[in-house]
Amino acid sequence: MIKIVIFTSSPLSTTYYTSPVVHVRGLCEAVVEADLIDALEKFGPICYVMMMPFKRQALVEFSAVESADRCVSCGAKEPVYIAGQQAYFNYSTSKRITRPTNADNPNSGNKVLLLSIQNPLYPITTDVLYTVCNPIGSVLRIVIFKRNGIQAMVEFESVQCAQKAKAALNGADIYAGCCTLKIEYARPTRLNVIKNDNESWDYTKPYLVRRDRGKGRQRQAILGEHPSSYSENGYGPPCPLLPLPGNSRYKLTSVDVPDMVSYPLPQSSSSYSGHAPSSVAMVSGLHPSKMNCTRIFNLFCLYGNIEKVKFMKSVPGTALVEMGDEYAVDRAITHLNSIKVFGKRLNVCVSKQHAVIPSQVFELEDGSSSYKDFAMTRNNRFSSAGQASKNIIQPPSAVLHYYNVPPCISQDHLLRLCTEHDVPGFVKFKMFDAKPSSKTISGLLEFDNKTEAVEVLTVLNHYQIRIPNGSNPYTLKLCFSTSSHL
DSSP: OOOEEEOSSSTTOOEEEOOSEEEEEOOOTTOOHHHHHHHHGGGSOEEEEEEEGGGTEEEEEESSHHHHHHHHHHHHHSOEEETTEEEEEEEOSOSSOOOSSGGGOGGGTOOEEEEEEESOOSOOOHHHHHHHHTTTSOEEEEEEEOSSSEEEEEEESSHHHHHHHHHHHTTOEEETTEEEEEEEEOSOSSOOOSOBSSSEEETTOGGGBOOBTTBOGGGGOOOOSOGGGOBTTBOOSOOEEEEOOSOGGGSOSOTTSOSEEEOOOOOTTOOBTTBOOOSEEEEEOOOTTTOOHHHHHHHHTTSSOEEEEEEOSSSTTEEEEEESSHHHHHHHHHHHTTOEETTEEOEEEEOSOSSOOOOSOOBOTTSOBSEEEOTTOTTOSOSSHHHHHTOOOOOOOSEEEEEEEOTTOOHHHHHHHHHHTTOOOOSEEEEOOOOTTOSOEEEEEEOSSHHHHHHHHHHHTTOEEOOTTOSSOEEOEEEEOSOSOO
16 A cells, blocks of 8 residues: 655655655765665665765665655654764655666675766776775776776675675765766676776786786876876875775774775876876867867867867868876767767877977868967866866766856757757757856756767857846856756
């Protein structure tokens, strides 16, 4: 029998249908799955937890509806604290949390975890994940792949180790404010690794190591503090970045395991992905009449600061993009290589050049200059640590997030803007609720496919919107959304 419960003590009084799945809101930024289990298992056995870290929310599936009833009822009568902060509960509309496969049940004997790295501001390698995961449970193998953003599978020594790692790390940030882990149980029960490098590693077979020019694995290490801490004297002292839960059941019993994971510092001579470090990307496959320096900036600025852009006269359809650092180049390659823009497929790779020199400047087909310096533009989005942490690093998607738009701009205005600039129009539109005092609005635009969204962003990102009697124009800002559809 379905019960209906009405809560009158909450400011959001509404009607809920009972379900074994509870929607948890109001979580603090630092909360991980283990905190939810510790706080809520008193209401009954918990089957599964899905973290939604950027929303500060989570879904918790109890074994029985009665346990969920106790949780929601208790939360309505008295404060329930999770990791020191009061949380709020209501029934989910789902009767079960959707799992990626049937192998997500810990009782199935699965010891492989699927890690999705959200907002990957810095490169993720096997060294990074081993340093994060191994203190909690012995890691046997790691495989990293980049199909839908950055994901990895980590095989542990036992199911118990995998359970502890999922509880301790699900929802945690590898680095402050970014590289957030979303963890589920994977389909395979064993990983097959054929070589040891940045993207795969078998820790039971050290002979798979392929050394480059006589140097060992330490050359591949790229972990360290936020690049903004780098100065002429090098990186600052090591920083403990990822606190582990105090509950000992989520850690190995060895006395050698620290309470904090302190990451090694990056080597200034390190390399990754087989390239020497360079802050210059080479982009080929550019449409000769529809791509220029500004449009390259509009697309690449989502992944790092842009210093200079120069088209190469000797190689038509090719440009050099000097970015803020080699990490930005790595992010651009990860997310933009092989995407289609104006019917042509981009090829993005690390350039042998270490700076862009403004030589052989010429006129492009659209009449603009083949060289442009963006170092002083306000449209760079990674100019400070605070500014960089607000960026959600996302692969191209069919949904664009728009913001910094004047409140007088409507859906029709935006559609007309697309038509005027000869780019595809959106098929769905959503405007976020804004505070009465807000001077700008934001929302989402969904397109028929990813390619259309990429083209619109390339053309309209940073478009100047002028309003009657307005002193200064509004700069329309676009980025790829975390939503796959509206």
